[in-house]
Amino acid sequence: xxxxxxxxxxxxxxxxxxxLVELIVxxxxxxxxxxxxxxxxxxxxxxxxxxTAEANHRTLVSxxxxxxxxxxxxxxxxxxxxGADLINKEDYDDSGKTLYAVxxxxxxxxxxxxVTFDEETKTWTPAAGFSDWEE
Numbered sequence: 001x002x003x004x005x006x007x008x009x010x011x012x013x014x015x016x017x018x019x020l021v022e023l024i025v026x027x028x029x030x031x032x033x034x035x036x037x038x039x040x041x042x043x044x045x046x047x048x049x050x051x052t053a054e055a056n057h058r059t060l061v062s063x064x065x066x067x068x069x070x071x072x073x074x075x076x077x078x079x080x081x082x083g084a085d086l087i088n089k090e091d092y093d094d095s096g097k098t099l100y101a102v103x104x105x106x107x108x109x110x111x112x113x114x115v116t117f118d119e120e121t122k123t124w125t126p127a128a129g130f131s132d133w134e135e
Contacts, residue, residue, distance in 0.1 A: 060078075063086050
C-alpha cells in the first residue's frame with residue numbers, strides 16, 4: 001500500500017503546469033495594467049467631448065454674430081436664429097433635446113448641434129458628444 005501511495009505522489013510531482021501562486025501573480029499584473037490603461041482612455045474621451053463642445057460653442061457664437069450683423073440685435077434664443085433662417089429647428093428624440101442644424105456651410109453640408117434649455121437658469125447649452133455632420 002505504501003508503494004502505491006509513493007508511486008502516486010511521484011507521479012503528481014512530475015506533472016508540469018502553473019501553480020496557484022503563479023496564476024495569482026499573472027492576474028494581479030493584468031489588473032494593474034488595466035488600472036493604468038482605463039483612465040488614459042477615459043481622459044482621451046473627455047478631451048474629445050470638451051473639444052466638441054468648444055467647437056459647437058464657436059459655431060453658435062458665429063451664427064449669433066451673423067444674426068446681429070443682419071438685424072442689429074442679439075438673438076434672445078435659438079428660436080430667433082431659426083426664424084432668421086440661420087439654423088433649422090427639428091425634433092430630435094424622446095430625451096427632451098432639440099436639434100438645430102446650422103445652415104450655409106461651404107461644402108453644402110449641415111452641422112448639427114444638440115442643445116438643451118435649462119428652465120432654471122434660462123440658458124441654452126450645447127451637449128457635448130451630440131454633434132453630427134450630415135451630408
